[in-house]
Amino acid sequence: MLIPISTIRPTGRVLYAYPDGASLATWTTNRVLLTEGTGANVGRYTANLDDTVDGLWRLFEGATQPTSWSNSIEYFPIKSNATVIVTPSVGLGDYDVTTRELTLPINADYTIIRVVVDSEGNQITLPPGCIFHLTDANEVHLADFTPTITGAAYTVVIPRNLTTQQRTINFAFRDPTTNIALDYGTIQFIYAAV
Numbered sequence: 001m002l003i004p005i006s007t008i009r010p011t012g013r014v015l016y017a018y019p020d021g022a023s024l025a026t027w028t029t030n031r032v033l034l035t036e037g038t039g040a041n042v043g044r045y046t047a048n049l050d051d052t053v054d055g056l057w058r059l060f061e062g063a064t065q066p067t068s069w070s071n072s073i074e075y076f077p078i079k080s081n082a083t084v085i086v087t088p089s090v091g092l093g094d095y096d097v098t099t100r101e102l103t104l105p106i107n108a109d110y111t112i113i114r115v116v117v118d119s120e121g122n123q124i125t126l127p128p129g130c131i132f133h134l135t136d137a138n139e140v141h142l143a144d145f146t147p148t149i150t151g152a153a154y155t156v157v158i159p160r161n162l163t164t165q166q167r168t169i170n171f172a173f174r175d176p177t178t179n180i181a182l183d184y185g186t187i188q189f190i191y192a193a194v
Helices: 024-030
Strands: 002-008 015-019 044-050 056-061 074-077 084-086 101-105 110-117 131-136 141-145 148-150 153-158 167-174 181-190
Touching (some): 074 110, 131 153, 141 153
Parallel strands (some): 084 110, 101 181
Antiparallel strands (some): 002 044, 015 056, 131 141, 131 167
């Protein structure tokens, strides 16, 4: 089944999605080009990915075959009938703040997958036991979740009961031994007439 995906990136980029289970040696045959929108959609790149080929696709920039999986800049976990929000790679270091702000429609479960990188853009291996901490705009504690960690990526599900109203919440992905925020940002839940 073809699953539509999209990502927001600077205009004029060449972006390809590539199935996680394929060998990088088959780059030219298995990659899927993302198309940049026009008009009001400039900077929004879209494609249709086949979930029968792979349930996880990675995003790469440029047409040249990647030398390593660590060159991927975003993940697209696609499954039929699943709601998944994937964000650009962010983490430690100086990064564009827009990658730390998520805007989601209200009233749904959301699976969020993020990748933590160092100040040079290299993925870091996340320590076990990290906590995904949520607070409201006034820093009042809402919930803590234990995410699933795979290498530099973490996956967390925000349950529907936290998304039933329009509001902005803060998140922090913390190392349990040092309490340092390895990733942080905001999630804005908005009403979307779909």
